[in-house]
Amino acid sequence: MTLEEAKQILALFRPGTADEKDAAFQEARQLAQSQPDLARWLQEHCESYLTLRRKLRSVPVPPGLKEQILAERKIRRGFFENYWVPWLAAAAAVVLLVGIGFWSRSPHRVNAEHAAYRKRVTEAALRGYNMELTTRDPAQVRRFLKTKNAPADYTLPSKLQSAELVGCAVLRWQGAPVSMICFRSGRPLPPGDQSDLWFFVTYRNAVPHAPSPGATVLARVNKATTASWSDEQKNYLLAAVGDEAFLEKYLR
Amino acid sequence: MPGPNFETVVADYYEPLYRFAISLTRSEAEACDLAQQTFYMWAKKGHQLRDPSKAKSWLFTTLHRAFLETRRTLTRFPQAELTETEDELPVILPEAAARLDALQAVEALGRVSELYRAPVALFYLEDCSYQEIADMLEVPIGTVKSRMARGLAELKLVFAGKHRARPQTGGQG
Numbered sequence: 001m002t003l004e005e006a007k008q009i010l011a012l013f014r015p016g017t018a019d020e021k022d023a024a025f026q027e028a029r030q031l032a033q034s035q036p037d038l039a040r041w042l043q044e045h046c047e048s049y050l051t052l053r054r055k056l057r058s059v060p061v062p063p064g065l066k067e068q069i070l071a072e073r074k075i076r077r078g079f080f081e082n083y084w085v086p087w088l089a090a091a092a093a094v095v096l097l098v099g100i101g102f103w104s105r106s107p108h109r110v111n112a113e114h115a116a117y118r119k120r121v122t123e124a125a126l127r128g129y130n131m132e133l134t135t136r137d138p139a140q141v142r143r144f145l146k147t148k149n150a151p152a153d154y155t156l157p158s159k160l161q162s163a164e165l166v167g168c169a170v171l172r173w174q175g176a177p178v179s180m181i182c183f184r185s186g187r188p189l190p191p192g193d194q195s196d197l198w199f200f201v202t203y204r205n206a207v208p209h210a211p212s213p214g215a216t217v218l219a220r221v222n223k224a225t226t227a228s229w230s231d232e233q234k235n236y237l238l239a240a241v242g243d244e245a246f247l248e249k250y251l252r
Numbered sequence: 253m254p255g256p257n258f259e260t261v262v263a264d265y266y267e268p269l270y271r272f273a274i275s276l277t278r279s280e281a282e283a284c285d286l287a288q289q290t291f292y293m294w295a296k297k298g299h300q301l302r303d304p305s306k307a308k309s310w311l312f313t314t315l316h317r318a319f320l321e322t323r324r325t326l327t328r329f330p331q332a333e334l335t336e337t338e339d340e341l342p343v344i345l346p347e348a349a350a351r352l353d354a355l356q357a358v359e360a361l362g363r364v365s366e367l368y369r370a371p372v373a374l375f376y377l378e379d380c381s382y383q384e385i386a387d388m389l390e391v392p393i394g395t396v397k398s399r400m401a402r403g404l405a406e407l408k409l410v411f412a413g414k415h416r417a418r419p420q421t422g423g424q425g
Contacts, residue, residue: 012400017379051350053376055357061270065284069262069291120288124281172285172322174292 003038006031010038014053015046062127068119113209114235115219117173117202118228121180122221122239124171125198131182134167134194141168141181150177151234154201160238160250166195176206185240185250197250200237210235216251218244227251256304262291265311268377272312275373276319278362286322290315312378312388316370323366348411363410368403371396375404 001009006028012019019025032038133144138156145152150170163183171178179202182195189196204210210230211217217228225247226239240247256264269290273283293314294307301310352360364372374385386393 008401011404012375012382012397014375014379018381048348049376052352052357055352055354056271056275056361056373056376059271059274059354059358061267062280062284065270065287066262066266068284069266069288070259120285124285127281127284129281130277130279171281172289174289175318175321 001027001031003031003035006035006038007041010042010045013042013045014049016050068123071116114207114211114217114228117207117210117235118219118226118237119221120173121171121178121200121237122198122224122226125180125182125195125239126222126224126241128192129169129171129180131167131194132169136165138165141165144168145170145179148177150179151201151203152179154179154181154199154234154236155231156181156199157238157251159252160197160199163197163250171200173202173206176202178202178206183250185246196241198239200235200239202235204230204233204235207235218247256307258291258295258298261294261298261307261311265308266291269311269315271377272370272373273315273319274358275361275377276316276366276369278358282322286315286318289318293318309384309388312374313390316389319370360407360410364403364406368399368406371400372403372407375400 009024009028010032013025013029029042032042132148133141135141135144142152145168148170160183163185166182166184168179168181171180178200181199181201183197183199184195185197187196211228213229213231215229219226219228221239224239224241225244226237227247228235228237230236238247238250240250266287270283270287273286274280277283277286290311294311298307298310301307361369361373361376370389371385374380374388378385380388382393382396386396389396391399
């Protein structure tokens with residue numbers, strides 16, 4: 001084994017792992033014991049490996065992520081995996097049939113599937129995200145979203161057009177693209193924040209049980225208020241940091 | 253034999269999966285989405301796994317696939333010239349690594365070409381064997397090693413300030 005060959009092998013050596021027992025690594029390390037230059041090179045490699053490993057493994061995990069994963073599972077299990085109690089499903093169907101006329105017109109209708117979607121995208125906006133395109137040009141936003149295969153032919157509430165456009169990004173909900181268009185209301189923002197109004201659009205079939213066309217659902221997600229509605233093809237969600245009265249200024 | 257329950261799998265793997273995801277995406281929101289999507293898939297299909305000891309590999313593979321899916325509209329991966337990596341076998345100077353905090357380390361890793369980023373992330377984040385990494389990424393072991401070597405060479409250039417960063421878009425909202 002030449003020195004160069006040994007270096008090529010040792011470049012992938014990870015101290016403190018099963019690599020220490022690997023025959024090829026052992027042979028190369030043995031060579032390093034008799035070659036001061038190679039030994040120095042290996043020592044630097046190991047030090048930087050251990051440092052970077054420690055740093056990357058200490059990346060903080062967002063608080064609440066585990067709870068959110070578990071909560072989504074409970075929502076799904078509760079709604080979709082109780083098929084073993086068919087009488088319960090039948091009873092629920094009767095209740096649904098009786099109440100559906102009122103329910104479909106209710107502005108505060110709550111649905112777990114849609115609630116999980118609403119929570120996810122709103123929290124993504126509140127947590128901070130990578131603004132993929134920064135622009136004040138609405139046409140540029142639509143072009144960008146189209147190139148990302150995200151919904152681009154959406155209808156903005158007319159009042160929202162009075163807010164300042166900041167840019168957009170594409171999120172995903174269970175594999176489906178979600179267009180996120182970011183606006184600024186004009187209020188002072190905390191340092192580092194670029195927007196306080198977010199308009200989300202996804203295809204209607206991506207979020208089953210979204211509000212029926214014509215209905216608007218209002219809900220709180222942490223410090224944000226959200227309004228959800230839909231048309232035949234798409235689901236819309238407007239989220240704003242603030243109360244219902246503030247959000248109402250940008251609806252319709 | 254019944255597999256591990258959902259809560260146990262989440263408790264064991266949500267942190268390493270999130271860290272793998274943020275190494276790939278550099279975006280907290282995207283990383284959370286990928287982690288959540290991975291466990292959603294586990295909830296739907298994890299019971300089909302015959303060998304419970306493969307749960308970790310299954311989760312990393314699923315997350316990596318989901319990441320690639322989000323990038324499917326991008327053009328094909330850039331290829332580094334092999335001569336560059338042969339000439340400059342990676343030694344990232346320890347003092348350069350020590351200067352970074354955790355998020356800067358993620359940022360540096362995020363500047364490595366997408367094709368090489370997952371192998372390099374697993375090189376640092378997980379103590380898996382090379383065969384396990386190959387299984388997770390669904391490529392032959394030789395490919396894992398060559399991508400890792402090229403990725404580490406790029407990372408060295410990032411530390412040296414010579415590697416051209418990926419086009420940067422926008423900022424935190």
